[in-house]
Amino acid sequence: MKGKFIVIEGIDGCGKTTQIEELSKWLPNSGLLEKESRLITTREPGGSLLGKKLRRLILDNNENNKPSSLAELLLYSADRAEHISKIISPALKNNDWVISDRFCDSTLAYQGYGRNINLEIIKNIQSIVCQGEYPDLTFFLEISPEESILRRKNEVPDRIESEGIKFLQKVNEGFKIIAKEKNWKVISASQNIKTISNQI
Ligand code: TMP
Numbered sequence: 474m475k476g477k478f479i480v481i482e483g484i485d486g487c488g489k490t491t492q493i494e495e496l497s498k499w500l501p502n503s504g505l506l507e508k509e510s511r512l513i514t515t516r517e518p519g520g521s522l523l524g525k526k527l528r529r530l531i532l533d534n535n536e537n538n539k540p541s542s543l544a545e546l547l548l549y550s551a552d553r554a555e556h557i558s559k560i561i562s563p564a565l566k567n568n569d570w571v572i573s574d575r576f577c578d579s580t581l582a583y584q585g586y587g588r589n590i591n592l593e594i595i596k597n598i599q600s601i602v603c604q605g606e607y608p609d610l611t612f613f614l615e616i617s618p619e620e621s622i623l624r625r626k627n628e629v630p631d632r633i634e635s636e637g638i639k640f641l642q643k644v645n646e647g648f649k650i651i652a653k654e655k656n657w658k659v660i661s662a663s664q665n666i667k668t669i670s671n672q673i
Pocket of ligand 1: 516
């Protein structure tokens, strides 16, 4: 038996991390997992050992280290290839469940819709990178770009978070299109934490 693969997507500040914490407290006692199955929570970028190094490189705010859009796409893809090979696939094969904070469609939303890289090129790269592992269920936590910026006003932004509202609007529109195409569970993330976690 193969474990289940759950992904949570959304723009920065939508509350993915909090909801993953809530879900990972609830799931082990939900009766859904088999007795011997473990629950693994992970994230992109940065879910593997190499990925942690890549995350620092990718999100570095130093203007001199800013990658080109194509290099950025390939760095996120390298992170994912390693994440799938070393963490996600072995866990699922072992009948463990995996919850990932972001996956392939973050690349389509941020580098595709956000950076205007050709969507077909991204899809082709992701079809190689994903090695046949696709989520069983994806939740999209939806907030407006304005709310995203407001929620993060006291935080030091990483390189992607520094892009500003226009970029975020394009990413958000992208996520909405993908959510419709792929029949994701869309949840309004403007609600309180408990209401959202109950819905999930
Ligand atoms: P996080 O803050 O949700 O951990 O994600 C780090 C940033 O990386 C976030 O601003 C979204 C961005 N990102 C992409 O641009 N492309 C991707 O493929 C992924 C996984 C994240």
